[in-house]
Each structure stands twice: as structure tokens, then as C-alpha cells.
Amino acid sequence: MSAEERITSLAARAFPRARARYSPYLLLGEPVVDPEGETFARIDLTSRTIRLGARPITEAALEDALEALIAHEIGHHVAFPGSPVEHARLLLLERTFLPRLPRSLTGPFYDLLVDERLGQGLPSIEDDLCRILAARGARSPDDVLFTFQRVVMEELWQRREGELLGTTAAAFERAFPDHRLDAKLVAQNLFAFAPDVTLQYLYFASIAWRYALASPAPKHTGGGDCAEGELSAEDLAAALVPKKGEKAAIERAIREGFFPKDLAEKLADQSLERRAGAMPGDGAGKSELLTTAMAAHYRREAEKYLFRPPPARVWADALVPTTHLEWEPGDPVADIDWVATLLRRGETLGAAMPLLRERIADEEGQSTPSFLGRTEIYLDVSGSMPDPKRALNAMTLAAQILATGTIRAGGAARALVYSMGHEKAWDFCRSERVLSKFLMRYIGGGTHFPFDILAASVEETRDEQPIRVVITDSDFDTNYDAARQNAAIFARAAERSPAFVLLLHAPSREKVRRYEQAGARVVAVRALGDFPRVAAELAFSLFDDPGTTNPSG
Known part of the structure; x- marks a missing residue:
């Protein structure tokens, strides 16, 4: 065998x-x-x-x-970590305030919690766990952090000093003469902080990070951590904002002096910008992960304000069903009338010989209104707002809410981001992920609204005009006045669109009246932080009947 x-x-x-x-x-x-x-x-x-x-x-x-x-x-x-999201929370926390370590503290921390729990079980497997720790140590003799982890387990289980360290005990004693005292403190205090895993981790990190700093990166997969798996962008997005319990643990760790002043100051700053900058990875891979994770974060934030926007009215032929025909291979499957097939031919014969029924216009050229939600978004990403990949950009979140709401209503959306130049995702799209990732684009600099693109869009969409929303600030006034034809383009778009809406930050009353006289709807946003809420209430500004909207979150 x-x-x-x-x-x-x-x-x-x-x-x-x-x-x-x-x-x-x-x-x-x-x-x-x-x-x-x-x-x-x-x-x-x-x-x-x-x-x-x-x-x-x-x-x-x-x-x-x-x-x-x-x-x-x-x-x-x-239990420990229990899920990729919980692992991501501790990993981001670690990377926000500790120096870059050759290996993360999270793996040894999880191992301690798991082994402590298993050591209490019956029948006891403590001896087997000790053999495993000693065998792992023999395969990674230079891993200082794992050596310290084994010393902690010796103290926790009251094993003979050096039993789990083997031949590395003497060298470790010379390099770290106070390691036994540190291990006693961890064994004595770490589990008293349960069940607050964040507080337990911070206490462990306050002592163990010096050992991690002295450890080389694992040379082979035999060392390091035994819990693996790539963190997805969704996992990291869920971990970007610390929970209430995490904040309380951080405050207590600072208050009780777990860390020196410089590290405590960094630990206190758990802003979105800092945690986003703590994403794992390097180079282009980290940049891609950051973009995807922040896009997922904006989708999560949009859920709080999500609504189903009223669809824009378009026109389609009034259709009536024809008589039944035999369906043949090559005919559209969507044209099969399954109800009639089962009623007339039964389950067995109907599956082999379905009936087809097409639908044609009752009278050529006669049209009837149908509904298809389509939204066209123009987002100002000039230098007055932060890069959405680094911090929460309220305007970008408003655009995300509008796009997601349109798609959830069964419609489609497209978007353009602009500053001195512009980038656009100009095919009407029904993918939240695609649009949210596009909305992470950032240009910075001055503001130049693309009136030429707006004019081309009005002509391109002809009889199927989308709802158009411009999300910007008072710089739009300067763009509007920059060329004589801009006013005509603006008025034409307002006339043809089912709704042409300006979400304007702190506009003057005079400018608001001017845009409204041209046919647009203007929603004044007094504070930047109000953009998401205003976007969620957009249906109330678009349509007279607020009952046609359903804001949520």
C-alpha cells in the first residue's frame, strides 16, 4: 500500500x-x-x-x-478566522499600523486560538498537537515567530521548557532573552480578552510583532500559515469599514497602552483611505485588486440608498399573437408557446414537437407605450473631489446608486466621467460590476463638461432617449457659459430627454432658474455628503407622483 x-x-x-x-x-x-x-x-x-x-x-x-x-x-x-471576510478585517487592521512584516501575525494568532480550544477537549489530543508543533518547527527552524508561538503553547499547556523547540531552544534564548516572559504574558492574558477576537489580536500583536519583524519570509510552503485562500475583492470590500466592535477594541487597546505612541497614533486612524491603502499585494496586481475592491465597496454603500427609478417611456409596436405553427430546428426557442404545446400534445409528444406562435403588429406602424429604464450618467471627477479608489467620493457613490437602481429595475445604464478630458462606458449595460468598476476612474484637474458628447448622444438615441443625469458642482456654470452653442445643446437635451436632471453642489439661485427655464430639473445639493441621499431621492425630483418610486435603505 x-x-x-x-x-x-x-x-x-x-x-x-x-x-x-x-x-x-x-x-x-x-x-x-x-x-x-x-x-x-x-x-x-x-x-x-x-x-x-x-x-x-x-x-x-x-x-x-x-x-x-x-x-x-x-x-x-x-472559528478562527471562520471566514475570508473576518480574516480580511484583521489583515487590513494589521497593515494600517504595523511596519511591513515578512509574514503576517494573523496565522500564528489563529493557530493559538484553535489549539487552545482543542487542548480542552476530551479525549485529550494535546500530546498529538505538541508533536505536530514540534514537527512543523523542525521544518522551519529559522521562523522566529513560529518559535515564539511554540513557547506560548509550552506556557499555556505547562509543558517542559524547550520541549516544543527542540534544538533551536538555546539559540532562541540567546537571541531573545526575554522571550519566556513575553510568552507567559500572552498565555496568561490573551484568552482573558475572549470573545473579542479583535482585542485578542491587538494584544497578541503588541508583543509578537517584534518576533515577526525578525522572521525571514517563509522559504517553502512547509512554513507559514495553514489557513489559505485568496481574498477576493468582495471579501476586502466587506472589511474596508471597521465594525462597531472593532472600533471599541481599538479604543481600548490604545487606552490601555498596548502600543507605543507612534503605533497607537497609526492604529487610531482607521479611515477608509488608510484601510484601502493597506490592501495586500504589490504592483499592478495590487492596483487591480484595489480598483475592484473599491468598486465592490461602492456597490455595498449603494445598497443603503437603493431604489427602483421610474422607467423612461419608449414606444414599440402593438403586438398580437398569430396562429400556431410547427416549431422547427433553427426557429427561435423564445417563440415556442409551451402552454399550448402541453395542452394540445402532452408532456411526452410536446417535448419532441413543440408549437410555435409568433407575434406581429396589429396594424403596421401602430405603436403603444412600453417601458425600459435607461439612465445616462455624466460624473464630474475633477480635482475638487477625492480619488474614489482612495477615499469615499460622495459624487461617485451617487452615480453608483443611480446606475445600480436602474439595473435593479430591469433597465440599463451607461456612464461618462469627465474633468479636463473624459472617459466613457457608452454601451448601455446591465452589469453592476462592470459599471461600478468603470466609475472608479479618476482624472483630476479642472472641469470641462463634454457638451459635444451630450449633443451626439441626443442625436444617436433618437426616439429612445434615456434619462440623463449630470452630477457636478458650480464649475458647470463656467462650462455652460464657455461657448454660445452650449446653451442650445443643453436646451435640446432637456427637451428630448424623458428627464434631464442636474445634481448640483451649492448652486446659486440665478443659475438654477436659468437651467430650469431651459427645461432641466435641478436638484440643489447643499453639502457634499448629501449626494448619496439626494441620488436615492432622485425619483421624487424626476416625477410628480412619488408613489412611482420605492427608495430603500
Whole structure:
């Protein structure tokens, strides 16, 4: 029997016992044995897949410790961190105030919490957990942080000093003469802060970050953390804004002096801008992740204000059904009349020989109103507002609310961002992700509204004019006056559009009257922070009957 087959057989028997330490009803697949795996065990927090390395387990003679190995990995899924989002929260917190570390503190922190919980279970697997820690240490002798983690476990479980460190004990003692005192403090105080995981992490970080700073980056996958999985943009977006409990933990850590003054000042700043700058990764990969994560964040923020905007009226032929015909391969599947097919031919014959019914205009040229929500957004991204990838831009969020609301209503939207130049996503789109990512574009500089694009849009859309919304500030007044033809273009757009709306920041009454006389609807936004709320209430400014709208959030 090969090592892979033997480990697979043993894991099949150990897995139910390991799962029962949490719940026998836990929905989790059996471990996958990797014959060439470099680590004893890992769990992917995204797919919830546990992988066992047959070769390292065999080399370390840990076949009889599989229950402890698997139970440890399940602990990462069940509790610490429990989900990619919770992991993202601690990771962003760490990167906002600590120096860049060769490896994150989160992995050893999760390991401590999981092993402490497992050590209390019956029958005891503490000895097996100790063997696993010692075996991992032998594979990563230079990992200072993991060595400190093992010292903490010695103190927590009252094991003999140096039992889990092996041959590295003497060298570690010389390099860090106070490590035993630090470990005693962690073992004594860390678990007293439960169940506040953020506060526990901050206490652990206040002592352990110096050991992490002295650790080299893991040279192979056998070192480092056993909870893995790429953090998605959605995970990071959900973690960008700290929760109330996180803020309370941070305040307490600062108040009780966990960190020196310089680190405490950085820790206190958990602004969106700072947490966005703490995204993991480097170079182009980080830039792409930041853009995608911030786009997801704006979608989440838009949910708070989301509404279904009244659709714009367009015209279509009045259709009546024709007589039934035989459907043949190549005919549109959408034209099959399934109700008539089942009634006339039954389930068996109908599936093989469906009936087709087309719809044609009752009278050629006769039209009747139908509804299709379409919104065309012009967003000012000049230098007066922050880059939406770095901080919350209220104007960008307003545009996101309008686009998302249109799409949720079954319609489509397109957008243009402008400053001295412009960029546009000019195909009407029904994808929230595509539009939200486009709205992360930022130009900066001065403001020049593209009246030529507006004029071309009016001519292009002909009888299917969309709702048009311009989100800007008082610089629009200067653009309007810059050329004589701009007033005519503006009036033409206001005349042809089902609704032409200006969301203007702090406009003068004189300018408001001018735009309204030209046919536009003007919504004055007194404070920049009011843009999202005003966007959510846009339906009330577009239509006389507020009952046609349904703001939410």
C-alpha cells in the first residue's frame, strides 16, 4: 500500500472524530490527500477543502496524529478566522499600523486560538498537537515567530521548557532573552480578552510583532500559515469599514497602552483611505485588486440608498399573437408557446414537437407605450473631489446608486466621467460590476463638461432617449457659459430627454432658474455628503407622483 493510500484510509477514520469535536453535523467534505504536498495540512477558507500532505506526514511519523491535524484545520473554518471576510478585517487592521512584516501575525494568532480550544477537549489530543508543533518547527527552524508561538503553547499547556523547540531552544534564548516572559504574558492574558477576537489580536500583536519583524519570509510552503485562500475583492470590500466592535477594541487597546505612541497614533486612524491603502499585494496586481475592491465597496454603500427609478417611456409596436405553427430546428426557442404545446400534445409528444406562435403588429406602424429604464450618467471627477479608489467620493457613490437602481429595475445604464478630458462606458449595460468598476476612474484637474458628447448622444438615441443625469458642482456654470452653442445643446437635451436632471453642489439661485427655464430639473445639493441621499431621492425630483418610486435603505 502506498503512502497516499495509507494516509487516505487513516484520514477517512480520523475525519469523523475530528469533526465531532465541533459538531457531527458540520457540513465539510472529507480531506483530500496530496501525495506531493509540502505541508502537513492546509485548509482553503474559500473552498473549505482540507488537504493533507502524504509525504511530510509519513516523514514526520504523524500517521497516528491525523485526528489532531484535521481537527486543527476544521478549527480555522469553524472559528478562527471562520471566514475570508473576518480574516480580511484583521489583515487590513494589521497593515494600517504595523511596519511591513515578512509574514503576517494573523496565522500564528489563529493557530493559538484553535489549539487552545482543542487542548480542552476530551479525549485529550494535546500530546498529538505538541508533536505536530514540534514537527512543523523542525521544518522551519529559522521562523522566529513560529518559535515564539511554540513557547506560548509550552506556557499555556505547562509543558517542559524547550520541549516544543527542540534544538533551536538555546539559540532562541540567546537571541531573545526575554522571550519566556513575553510568552507567559500572552498565555496568561490573551484568552482573558475572549470573545473579542479583535482585542485578542491587538494584544497578541503588541508583543509578537517584534518576533515577526525578525522572521525571514517563509522559504517553502512547509512554513507559514495553514489557513489559505485568496481574498477576493468582495471579501476586502466587506472589511474596508471597521465594525462597531472593532472600533471599541481599538479604543481600548490604545487606552490601555498596548502600543507605543507612534503605533497607537497609526492604529487610531482607521479611515477608509488608510484601510484601502493597506490592501495586500504589490504592483499592478495590487492596483487591480484595489480598483475592484473599491468598486465592490461602492456597490455595498449603494445598497443603503437603493431604489427602483421610474422607467423612461419608449414606444414599440402593438403586438398580437398569430396562429400556431410547427416549431422547427433553427426557429427561435423564445417563440415556442409551451402552454399550448402541453395542452394540445402532452408532456411526452410536446417535448419532441413543440408549437410555435409568433407575434406581429396589429396594424403596421401602430405603436403603444412600453417601458425600459435607461439612465445616462455624466460624473464630474475633477480635482475638487477625492480619488474614489482612495477615499469615499460622495459624487461617485451617487452615480453608483443611480446606475445600480436602474439595473435593479430591469433597465440599463451607461456612464461618462469627465474633468479636463473624459472617459466613457457608452454601451448601455446591465452589469453592476462592470459599471461600478468603470466609475472608479479618476482624472483630476479642472472641469470641462463634454457638451459635444451630450449633443451626439441626443442625436444617436433618437426616439429612445434615456434619462440623463449630470452630477457636478458650480464649475458647470463656467462650462455652460464657455461657448454660445452650449446653451442650445443643453436646451435640446432637456427637451428630448424623458428627464434631464442636474445634481448640483451649492448652486446659486440665478443659475438654477436659468437651467430650469431651459427645461432641466435641478436638484440643489447643499453639502457634499448629501449626494448619496439626494441620488436615492432622485425619483421624487424626476416625477410628480412619488408613489412611482420605492427608495430603500
